[in-house]
Amino acid sequence: MYKVLLVDDERLELNTLKNYVDWKKLGIGAVYTANNGLQALETADFKKPDIVFTDIRMPVMDGIEFAKQLREKDKRVKIIFLTGYDEMDFIRQAFRLSATDYILKPFLVEDIERVVKGILVSLEQEQTVSHSRVHAERKIIDNIFKDDMQPAETLIGQFFAMENREEDTFRYSVIGLYGKSGNPPEKDFFREFPEVFYYVELQELNLLLLKTSVECHDVAESMAAYLYKNQENLGVVYMEGEHRLAEARIIRGRFEKAADAAFYLDSLTPASLSELLRGEKKAELAEEERKKLHILRKDITSQLSHGDSQLCFERLEDYLNICREACPSIYKNNIIRLYNHINDELVIENEELARQYPAMRFQGKTIVQLAEEANNDSQIKEGLIQYLNVILTWYCSLQENANYRVVVYVEDYIENHYMEPISVEMIASEIGLSPNYVRSIFKSGSGMTIKNYLSEYRLDKACKLLKNTSAKVSRVASMVGYDNVSYFCAIFQKRFGKTPNEWRRGL
Template sequence: MYKVLLVDDESLVLKSLEAGIDWKKSGFYVAGKANNGVKALQLVKELKPHVVFTDIRMPGISGLELIKKIKELDSTIQIIVISGYAEFAYVQKSLNYGVLGYCLKPFDDYEIDMLLNTASKAVEEIKQKRESYLLELFEEYTTDNSQSTFLTILSEEGLTAEALHVVVSIGKGKLCFNENAKYIAINIGSARSGYIVQCPNLDSMLSTDASLIPEGIQGIGIAQAARNMNSIMKSMEKATIKAWDFFIHGRKNVFIDHDDIKDDKAHQMMKQLEKAISNKDSALLQAKLDEMLIVENKQSLSILDALKIHNIVTFYASTDHSSSPKEEYIFSKEQLNTLFHSFESMIESLKKLIKDLEKSDSLQNESKTYNASLREVIKYINEHYRNDISIQSISKNFYLNPNYLSQLFKRELDVTFTEYLTTVRLQEAKGLLRSTGLTIGEIADQIGFRDYFYFIRLFKKHVQLTPKQYRNQDKPEARKVHSKPHSEDRS
């Protein structure tokens, strides 16, 4: 919801404007009202409204003076002039000051709705520019300059408290916060949003009522953060991990990260699982997997535990224990959810894997006629690398054993499955960086990376440059140190 400030020296006009418009329908709410220019400027500083409706002629500070001072404070605030026919000459003059538009008294609801629609688009464009700039700051190594710019952006949005929260939502849709909360939203991946939030009361910051959370949201994670860039980035990762706990505990839940709470029960269950594996006791292993589905046991587990459970059982089922079956491991939370959709489904799949292992013969005697299948697999990867694909999902599609397919990649191509897929994706990323104006986030999404920060880290590791540095490496301006943007560019 965007904030509106109403300014007019006639109280009846203020009441009429506030009561006569369906603000919520257009995504706005009236955050404050002022009957003179001095009070209006004070509220602009306190409330940081997105839109100001102001009369053009008022005693003391006139509407024109107020517009100039508001634009000096924050050029991104959208201003709509309200006036009578007699002041139309002043209205025309105000257009030179960068106002969005004007509406004449008596008010026309349709006219104001159109102006609010225009204002909403302008505010959204400003937010997208700010979001893009913040992501660029996160991409680079933290410097004094980037830290200063980052803190300036927080201050401009009213986030001045030393203790903040980072909220991450998984799924499509935007979260709504309490009206007292101040926040900056960032698109941090495909169907994933991050929010830097300042709110006096954590319990009231975000409604935990599932019916008020957008239908497309699957999970929400919250982590505390200090007011600096490194802390915000670390908390973004923590909140993301917590948001993925919906895979264990169900969708639309809110999960809060508590650094000081360690769950011994989860640790004990993992040790028991590993003991069953070291003893090669299939019956005990299946029993321990069943125990993890008991409600009080499941409550202790996280998405990271689910990944670990999958991978250690996969190792147990591997036919070649002389080398770690890394290709069969799942390190991506997205892949885990794409393959199984729920913790219960994953456990049932692992139990079936153990049963099948007991029945099957060793793959050492398997025919090497799968080489023809490998060509089909390569073709499939080259055509579908944008999707959430893994060696498990491809094995299902081609009716191959994941362990054998992993060995086949290494033997025939001298690379692992993951190395091949990563090479294909990064080559496409390089091409898009060079030939398009797509944002880094859009490119990450197009080549199959749902996590913006993971893509940045992987690109740096393989290319020794950030995506932005790679895109600009032949441009002279790429060697210049970024300076703080002008107020009109900061958003």
């Protein structure tokens, strides 16, 4: 809907204009009034009318001076003068100021309606032409930034020919929004930030071109707060200085180079592009770092099963800090490896805990889905913490059961001493309970006897040694707690239907 400003110092004529014309029927959404040119100029600055009807003779500031100053600020506004027969000299001055039309006093409502209808047709036509021109300009700017197949100099020449301006008069600042995959910002975003006059869509990145009349860093801070409030987890990065179109592809390249580091940004805090480029991420982790991650995966899983939230999250932070040294693909891969390890060790075989899967999902997504889709590491971490908290809550509830603590102690004892001679009497002595009571509690809690659990644990370790080392069978037997290699081979074959050497060869 269009907006109209009515300016006249005669209250009767002003009220007639406002109240006797059916503005809504004509397609006018808002009607504003002013009693003189100065007041009208202030109203126009704030309300941005599309059409202005103004008297000529007025106190404080007359209609001619008002129109002159308004035209300097707004080339598109349509100005219609209301005048008497004895003011034709003023009308000639008005048309030199690009007045759209004039209406002689006393006027009829029909006169106003006729002029408005004609102006609205003109405005519609201008909007169509303007939209076409803006679309063409946007396409050229897109190509200047993105299309390496076309010479930038040619495209820049086309743009300034269309704009009818000199290249030196066109300057802009840049803000990059990381994480937006193929979608331009919403209309509400542009209403909130009118400083943005162009945007360029790239892969998981939008470059916003800003007017140089604003401070880029301040706008970036406001954008980060706005996006966070609207639950848009995007990294906001600003580039210092004013730039020319000739720099477009260099700018694009610098923002693309910073994409890995931008993945680790705090959504609430914008970053300088130059600072981000100094924090280049590794293409792969060192062997020592990979070993640490392997140990931490086991440690985090162990702390979960013991219900120790403090140690669990301390180890998790250590794990994430190592992962953050690498590029996002390495980070995501190691998050998935941690999730799979915990899932395999604690969740899949535990029917009761597996029922908690819906609560383990973050915003309806698994950790694997989050890792694949997240815009930044904070989203993944948030989902991972929710997943771990569900598991911790379940194990903490078990810790309140004294019998469960006995089962966990027996399992831990076997894990730490399986390569040594072990007896139920030894374990019971450590706990301070009778051997028969320990046997009973363990069988009730785990569904297995201690003897069978120990045998399964040792044979599982033996399989890993046979697969991953070239140690002799006798050495493997000794490493998992069997002094008699013949006995080891016998129980191994009974369990797997193959001798250790046959199993190693995959027969």
